[in-house]
Amino acid sequence: MVGHENRDPSNRESTNRESTNHESAHGEKMNPEMNQENIGCEKIWHEISNFLDGDVDAALRSAMDQHFRTCPRCASVLAGTKNVVRLYGDERMMEAPAGFSKRLEKRLARNARPARSRWLSMEAWLIPVAALALVVGGLHFANSWATQRARRDLMAQAAKNIPPDMVVLVAADSKIFHVAGCSFIHGKQVRSLTAKEALKEGYAPCTRCLRKYLQTAKAGPAGSIVQDDDAHADLEEENNPPGQAANLAAK
């Protein structure tokens, strides 16, 4: 047994009694000439556990020792009880089911994982990563927002140069307004209105036929114009499937 007080009951007794084995059996009562206490077997049985634990005073211990030497019945009780304490206190009586150790080790490994430094843990890594993502995302958004705004400003200024009373044409399924004769009308059904009305209704000027009114054509970067043309093309394509657009272009 691991790290404990005396497991052997004989060692728990504070006396150095050699043995309880004896020859002079005589009944249950003590010999009053040998002991000052008149101790009986029932008292012995009542105190035998304390006796084994060394938990009786010196006078009682002495009386009990004497009694054991002269009473085979009580000596039998003492010896049997010693056997009990010694055998059950043996490490071999501590049995566990097969595989108990492995299951315990596994569960501890699962639930009592090695402690990592706070800054080495997964959670700790997530914090700076998330912060970095936020910063990068924020910068990207801010940049995008500024660019779009600049583009929107540029287009808005361009639209201001178009004479508001100028008659323009819009197709019902398009978002662009044109001047009459623009090849990008593609022969669609159109209706006429003023540029001011067209802008008010949300139509954008055609970058091909209204190019001269657009500031982007003069001052904007080349990319802007191309982009405008691309946007126009995209819009046109949206309104005309590629095959149809190709046919119209051929005409």
Next chain:
Amino acid sequence: MAEANVVLNNPISNPDQTRPTREQDLIARVQSGQNELFYELVQPYERRVYAAALAILRNETDAEDVAQEAMLKAFANIRQFRAESRFSTWLIQITVNEALMRRRRERTVVMEGIDDRREEEGDYTPRDFADWREIPSEALERKEVRQKLAQALASLDRKYREVFVLRDMEQLNIQETAEALGISVASVKTRLLRARLMLRDLLAGGWEQGWFSRLPFEKGSKPW
């Protein structure tokens, strides 16, 4: 079971008091965060923890579960362990507490409680007074002897079994046993006395039934 035959080293005895024992070193390291050493720390006591749980629950599955729970609880509270008490005692007390809580939850105590009251009346009188000899510890090498002893222990009423296991098997002292079970010191002593004497009579009966028949005793004499 092979596991049962392993004789444990004593990690507590420390002849040189100026140096920490391996156990003290392990405790300090686990307390400082080296959690991977926890199993090494508790491994010498795992069967004691299981035995304490089994004594209270009497069911192997529950006992194993409670033993594991107790280990996890000990791990969670390892920083609260103070060197004034023995680590093994601290571990066993946690186990007993867990087992008692489990039993309360499962309400298995009611039926045994009736028997307990009956058994506590009057002193226990030994029944067998045959001539005796010491049973050699080698008897425990035999699995059937260990099983018979375990059966005898399991046949005791709960209150006697618990006190006996904590005191004589787990080696808690009287005060620690009383604290673990939440009973008085006087009750521990009374129950311990009865448990020892009852087991003695059961072993005497076992002798009649040949539990120790292959042991080298003299013909015609009992081991007590």
